[in-house]
Amino acid sequence: MILSPVEDRGPRGGILSLHGGGMIMGGRRDHVSHLLPHVIEGTAVVVSVEYRLAPDHPDPAPVEDCYAGLVWMAKNADEVGIDPERLLIAGVSGGGGLAAGTALLARDRAFPQLSHQVLICPMLDDRFETHSSRMVDREGVWDRYSNLYAWTSVLGERRGGPEVSRYAAPARAEDLSRLPRTYIDTGSAEGFRDEILIYAGRLSEAGVGVDFHMWGGGFHGFDMSVDDAAVSRASNATREEFIRRALDR
Numbered sequence: 001m002i003l004s005p006v007e008d009r010g011p012r013g014g015i016l017s018l019h020g021g022g023m024i025m026g027g028r029r030d031h032v033s034h035l036l037p038h039v040i041e042g043t044a045v046v047v048s049v050e051y052r053l054a055p056d057h058p059d060p061a062p063v064e065d066c067y068a069g070l071v072w073m074a075k076n077a078d079e080v081g082i083d084p085e086r087l088l089i090a091g092v093s094g095g096g097g098l099a100a101g102t103a104l105l106a107r108d109r110a111f112p113q114l115s116h117q118v119l120i121c122p123m124l125d126d127r128f129e130t131h132s133s134r135m136v137d138r139e140g141v142w143d144r145y146s147n148l149y150a151w152t153s154v155l156g157e158r159r160g161g162p163e164v165s166r167y168a169a170p171a172r173a174e175d176l177s178r179l180p181r182t183y184i185d186t187g188s189a190e191g192f193r194d195e196i197l198i199y200a201g202r203l204s205e206a207g208v209g210v211d212f213h214m215w216g217g218g219f220h221g222f223d224m225s226v227d228d229a230a231v232s233r234a235s236n237a238t239r240e241e242f243i244r245r246a247l248d249r
Helices: 033-040 061-075 094-108 144-158 193-205 230-248
Strands: 012-018 044-048 082-092 116-120 181-187 210-215
Touching (some): 012 061, 012 094, 082 094, 082 230, 094 116, 193 210, 210 230
Parallel strands (some): 082 116, 116 181, 181 210
């Protein structure tokens, strides 16, 4: 799905959007609303990927589909009105993990060159080693049982073992250098909190520019499901401003 500004003012930034849903549910029309202001303002074209879902299509199908979408966007940049020097990737939850994995693929395959990645409460680690991965138990939007089901659907018997690719679970990547400038956020009361905090720190240590935000009291996806709360308004405004700066570079 391609969302383009009404007026043609020449090439603008391109955003590849990857929907959430733990890599087991959802579709290309989900989670694009937070990117619409940039389309309306005429500063971005958004391409939303309908990637295949587990368990019918386990790893590596989801991340390879997302990478194929990124390659298509880069190779067809002129046709869809995108400046190939301003390619962003953005994902929510499971889509955030796929965005991080796709950025690693783009780096390792040397195409295309991403300028920024926007990782919104991303799903990064299948190992359940952190405190936060075990603290949300049978409550909230996405508890540890939902997370266990999703990761097992994606990875099968490999989940938690040594044979999991860094593209499927980006927290496993040993080298995080040469990745694009990163926006990454989390709520303080969600199961992905610790893995996101660790990933943000490791990106920074690897020399990547990082804008990291932890929102006090936020649960998984709080700023999209309760968008009128004060903390949600602050989160959404902060993310929108980061994307505006990325598109204006």
